[in-house]
Amino acid sequence: MSTDTRRRHASAPPTRSARSVTADPRARRGETVAPSRPRKVAPTHRGHEPVSRGHQPPKRSLQPMQKRIKSTKRPKRATQPAGISLTFRAGDTRKRLVAVFVITVLLFAAVVARVAFLQTAGSDSLVAAGKAQRVSEAILHAPRGTIFARDGGELVMSVPSSTLIANPKLVTDPAGVAALLGTMLQLAPDRQQSLLATFTAKDKSFVYIARQIDDDIANSVMALNIGGIDVLREDKRIMPSGEVGRSLLGRTDIDGIGTAGVELLYDNQLTGVDGERVREHDAKGRSIPGSGTTTIDPVPGNDLILTLDRSLQFQVEQALIGRVTELSAKGGAVVVMDTATGEIYAVANVSRADDGVVAVTSANLAAVEPFEPGSVAKVFSLSAVVDTGVATPDTVIEVPGRIVYDKGTTWEHTINDAEPHPLQPMSLRDIIVHSSNIGTLMLTDEVGTERFGNYLESFGFGQKTALDFPDESAGIFKPAAEWEGTEKQSHSYGYGYSVTALQLAAAVNTVANGGVYVAPKLVAATIGADGQVVDTAASTTHTVIQPSTAATMTDMMKGVVCNGTGKDARIADISVAGKTGTAYKTREGGGYGETGNRAYRASFVGFFPADAPKVTILVTIDEPDPTSNDRFGGKAAAPLFATIATAAIHELQITPNPGDTGCSAG
Amino acid sequence: MAMAARSERVTTVRSRVHGGGAAEARVMVKRTAAVAHLAPRPQLVVVPRQRRTARVIAAGCTVVFALMLGAAAFQTQLARRQLTMDTMDRDIRAAHESYDVLRRERAELRSPGRLSGEAIKLGMVPATQTEFVQLDADVVAVVQRSGADASGDPAASIDEEFAQYAEVKAEAGGAP
Numbered sequence: 001m002s003t004d005t006r007r008r009h010a011s012a013p014p015t016r017s018a019r020s021v022t023a024d025p026r027a028r029r030g031e032t033v034a035p036s037r038p039r040k041v042a043p044t045h046r047g048h049e050p051v052s053r054g055h056q057p058p059k060r061s062l063q064p065m066q067k068r069i070k071s072t073k074r075p076k077r078a079t080q081p082a083g084i085s086l087t088f089r090a091g092d093t094r095k096r097l098v099a100v101f102v103i104t105v106l107l108f109a110a111v112v113a114r115v116a117f118l119q120t121a122g123s124d125s126l127v128a129a130g131k132a133q134r135v136s137e138a139i140l141h142a143p144r145g146t147i148f149a150r151d152g153g154e155l156v157m158s159v160p161s162s163t164l165i166a167n168p169k170l171v172t173d174p175a176g177v178a179a180l181l182g183t184m185l186q187l188a189p190d191r192q193q194s195l196l197a198t199f200t201a202k203d204k205s206f207v208y209i210a211r212q213i214d215d216d217i218a219n220s221v222m223a224l225n226i227g228g229i230d231v232l233r234e235d236k237r238i239m240p241s242g243e244v245g246r247s248l249l250g251r252t253d254i255d256g257i258g259t260a261g262v263e264l265l266y267d268n269q270l271t272g273v274d275g276e277r278v279r280e281h282d283a284k285g286r287s288i289p290g291s292g293t294t295t296i297d298p299v300p301g302n303d304l305i306l307t308l309d310r311s312l313q314f315q316v317e318q319a320l321i322g323r324v325t326e327l328s329a330k331g332g333a334v335v336v337m338d339t340a341t342g343e344i345y346a347v348a349n350v351s352r353a354d355d356g357v358v359a360v361t362s363a364n365l366a367a368v369e370p371f372e373p374g375s376v377a378k379v380f381s382l383s384a385v386v387d388t389g390v391a392t393p394d395t396v397i398e399v400p401g402r403i404v405y406d407k408g409t410t411w412e413h414t415i416n417d418a419e420p421h422p423l424q425p426m427s428l429r430d431i432i433v434h435s436s437n438i439g440t441l442m443l444t445d446e447v448g449t450e451r452f453g454n455y456l457e458s459f460g461f462g463q464k465t466a467l468d469f470p471d472e473s474a475g476i477f478k479p480a481a482e483w484e485g486t487e488k489q490s491h492s493y494g495y496g497y498s499v500t501a502l503q504l505a506a507a508v509n510t511v512a513n514g515g516v517y518v519a520p521k522l523v524a525a526t527i528g529a530d531g532q533v534v535d536t537a538a539s540t541t542h543t544v545i546q547p548s549t550a551a552t553m554t555d556m557m558k559g560v561v562c563n564g565t566g567k568d569a570r571i572a573d574i575s576v577a578g579k580t581g582t583a584y585k586t587r588e589g590g591g592y593g594e595t596g597n598r599a600y601r602a603s604f605v606g607f608f609p610a611d612a613p614k615v616t617i618l619v620t621i622d623e624p625d626p627t628s629n630d631r632f633g634g635k636a637a638a639p640l641f642a643t644i645a646t647a648a649i650h651e652l653q654i655t656p657n658p659g660d661t662g663c664s665a666g
Numbered sequence: 667m668a669m670a671a672r673s674e675r676v677t678t679v680r681s682r683v684h685g686g687g688a689a690e691a692r693v694m695v696k697r698t699a700a701v702a703h704l705a706p707r708p709q710l711v712v713v714p715r716q717r718r719t720a721r722v723i724a725a726g727c728t729v730v731f732a733l734m735l736g737a738a739a740f741q742t743q744l745a746r747r748q749l750t751m752d753t754m755d756r757d758i759r760a761a762h763e764s765y766d767v768l769r770r771e772r773a774e775l776r777s778p779g780r781l782s783g784e785a786i787k788l789g790m791v792p793a794t795q796t797e798f799v800q801l802d803a804d805v806v807a808v809v810q811r812s813g814a815d816a817s818g819d820p821a822a823s824i825d826e827e828f829a830q831y832a833e834v835k836a837e838a839g840g841a842p
Contacts, residue, residue, distance in 0.1 A: 152827040154773035160763045233763075240773035242780075289741065289748040300835065305828065314778035315792070531836025533828055573798050649796050656798055 134280045134288065142272025143235060144256050145301035147249060147263075149310035150343075150524055154240050156249055156263070158256070161236035162218030164209040166199070170228030174199030177226055184221055185210045211254055212236040237263075244314045245306075247349040247364045248522075250470070261364060262304070262522070264470045269526060272301035303527035307343035312336065315647040316346040317360050323621065323640045324350050325358045327630055330623035333366040334640070335505040336648060339613040342506070342518035342539040345648065351622075367469040370476055370498035371620070374583025375418075375435045375633070376603050377494030379508055379553060381444040382432055384455040387549040390446045391428045393556055399426045399439040405486065413486055415441065418582070432556045433564035435580060437493040444492035452491065453480020458544045459507040459517065461499055466519035466540060475499045494583060504605060505618035511557070512577070512607035512616050515550035516541050558610045561638075562663035568638035569606055570663050571645050574656045577613070578606020578641065580633035585623065599623045602636035608645055612657050615648050617641055762838060 118126060147156040164185070171177050178199055182192035187210070198207050211234065218231050237252045250261015258267035275298030280291035287293060316334050324332045331351035337344045349365040352358045363369075385391050401421045406412045417436050431439035444452055456462075462477030476498040483491065490496035499507070502520055510517040519539040526534050545553075557577035560566045565580040581603040584592035592598060603620040607613040619637040630636050648654065656662075774780065 148828075150824075152824045153776055154769065157766070157770065157773065159766045159770045238770065240770050241777040244778060287748050287752050289744040303831075303835070311778045314782070318782075527828070527832050527835060529835070531832035531834075533832055572795060574796075643794065646794060646796050647792075650793060 136279060136281055138277045140275035140277055140298045141235065142274050142298035143300045144272065145270040145303040148303060148305045149308050150306060151310055153310040155245055155310065156237060156239050158235040158237055160233050161212040162215050163211045163232045163234045164213065164218055164221060165230050165232055166207050166209050167205050167228045168199045168202045168207060169205055171199045172227055181209055185217065241310055243360050244310055245308055247361050248347045260470060266304055269304065270301040273299040299529045304523050305525040307345065307522055307524045309345045309651055312647060312651040313346040316644050317348045319640060319643050320348045320350050321358050327621060327624040327636055329621050332621045333501045334644060335366055335501050335618045336644065337505055337509060337520060337616050339509055339512045339607055339616050342521045343524065344520055344522050364469060366501035367472045370473045370500050371601050372583045373494040373499050373504055374581035374601065374603065375494055376504060376579050376581030376605050378432060378435060378440045379511060379579050380456060380459050381440050381492040382428065383511060383545050383549055383553050384447045384452050385443045386552050387545040388447050388451065391443055393429045393552055394427055396425045396427045397439065397442060398423055399436055403438055411485060415489065429556050429559060433559045435565050441489050441492045449483060449488050450480045459510060460503050461497060465502050465506060467522055473500050475503055494581060501618055501620055505616060508605045509616040510544045511550050511553045512613035514547045515543055515545040517544050554610055561606065565634040566604060566638045568634060569604055569641040571608065571642055573662050574608050575610035575660050575662050576606050576608040577610040578604055580604050580638060582632045598626055600626060600631045602631060602633040604633050604637035604641045606641055609657050609660050611660055614654050617644055
């Protein structure tokens, strides 16, 4: 309060407080009384005149104030219309408080209503959005089973690899990123263009850049910290043993689904059951403590232990490639199987590509490509002859060098022996040793068409093997009742029907196995998800010929190797039984062509040790050089048989039976 | 100074009230009222001490504090354990990957193609012939007596290898 105010206050009309000061006893007693300190009073809105409590200000005292307001309010508004006056007055506090309260209550009610709505009817989308933000559901891919060889070596397995992915919506420089990735990943131009288009369109949030690449390359890309580019871990299917058994093992697509070969055949076994992990995580991907993680463990696929011997498979493939190359042949196939169990030790398929390079094929030709067996089939014809008692090895018949059927008719056809000869006596042993077509034909004719046909069916022709390999061929074989014309004769020496290499090997193996057909087998055991090794069931078997017949045929087939057309298949100190075959291939448009214009399939099938066979091997060479003297089964295929048999002896540790000295004994 | 003077006056008034007569006391009361006018004293009321309530409140506060502290400690432990679990998960995955990579490397090292190549580099050639030799029975007997495996059957080691693999698969085959 200013001094002026105090002064004015002192000269103001006496108030009740002033009167009480006058009534001070000290003053009444004449004592000097210090002027009491003026009471603090609330200033008026003017700030000048103190207003005593309980005193109504004089009515006239308001008038100057109103006048001042009139004169001072908006003094600068020169444009104020005349006649309009603004009047300000104190509001009703109670009403204001009520208004504020009502507004607050309304606002609060609105908030509560909104919250209630979001918690009830409108909660689904928000719950889903929140869940999507913090809950991640990751699929735990089940590892695909490994394919082992019988020696424990991995033929096919899955290993972790890196996959580069992109979120095009986050790629800020589509052209630059596409060019950079194209250079670093050595992408093809069209792939690079495709990436650029995807990055530019930005209509996807996920796209693969390169799948299952080396970790080093992926790490170098990730080191650049390109926005929108990320890396995933994916299993990659690899063959750590190289191309060994490629045609048999087949392949998978990039998602690990079998598309060919064993991978396709046993896809259900190899494929596991994916698991799932649901967890709540924070912005940095860390699990939220106490939020709970639900994990369904993946169940890995079963592992397969094949009957293949990895080392033998490799040697067989290399030997076949070498032989096909030497013979300038089109291709070839080899089947090596266990005589007693039917387990396949090796299956090799090679072919010559357009550029002349001979390599292992991706197709299992031994199972899918049928061919006319030629003279190898005499094993089955003469087995039927011996088994039915039509002849014994020492039975001698007069065999001409050629026979003409339906002479003088339109159906006339001539059959010759491979080696021209006059009419001469030949024993059954001579017929097989020298592979006489006419001798075989004459004896088989005695068996009877239907019975002979039944034998062939029993040897497994006309039906797929138990392997049921993808796209496996059943061959071309008609029931005997449907044989017409020359088919009745040609079946005896291996024409008029087609077989696969697998069928042929299994059929000859019947003789080696004492007359009992044993179905080929490729999977020895499986290893389940629980680590249990479960052996597969033994191969199915059925008797085709009598054991004595099998022994007789084995003995005669030993003669083929020691004294006949299969001499190049001999192995030192171990007796081998086998049969050669050289078949004309049918030409496009039908027929077998003429001399000098023919294509051949040279084959040799045999087993050893002949007295107690352990391994049966089929070698077939497709279209060896027709001008070469090595185009015959005994020259093209038999030497390869000896090579493979030697490798099998080493790998399978086969030793000769006591007293077996090979061909030297005979 | 003002405070000191006020204190002196109050003291004076009290001594006179207790020691003076009734008339004098009336005057003194009036004077006291004047002093009181200058420094109004709050009206004080004697409140009975509620010791039990205070104790209960204190105990409650302590319990609540302890509970909060415990909850915080529990959450910390939870977070620490979760972190450990996450780390272990990553370690398991890494170990699994490492196991697969090592298997791959071993398979590649043992692949026939590589062995053949290395053998050729060493000047070796594939065997084209087989020659069998007859061992003297006495020699075989000596070898067998020495505890060596005369049969040389590789199947046993292969079976053992598969068994080891199967054991690992049973434990970690489905590990993420």
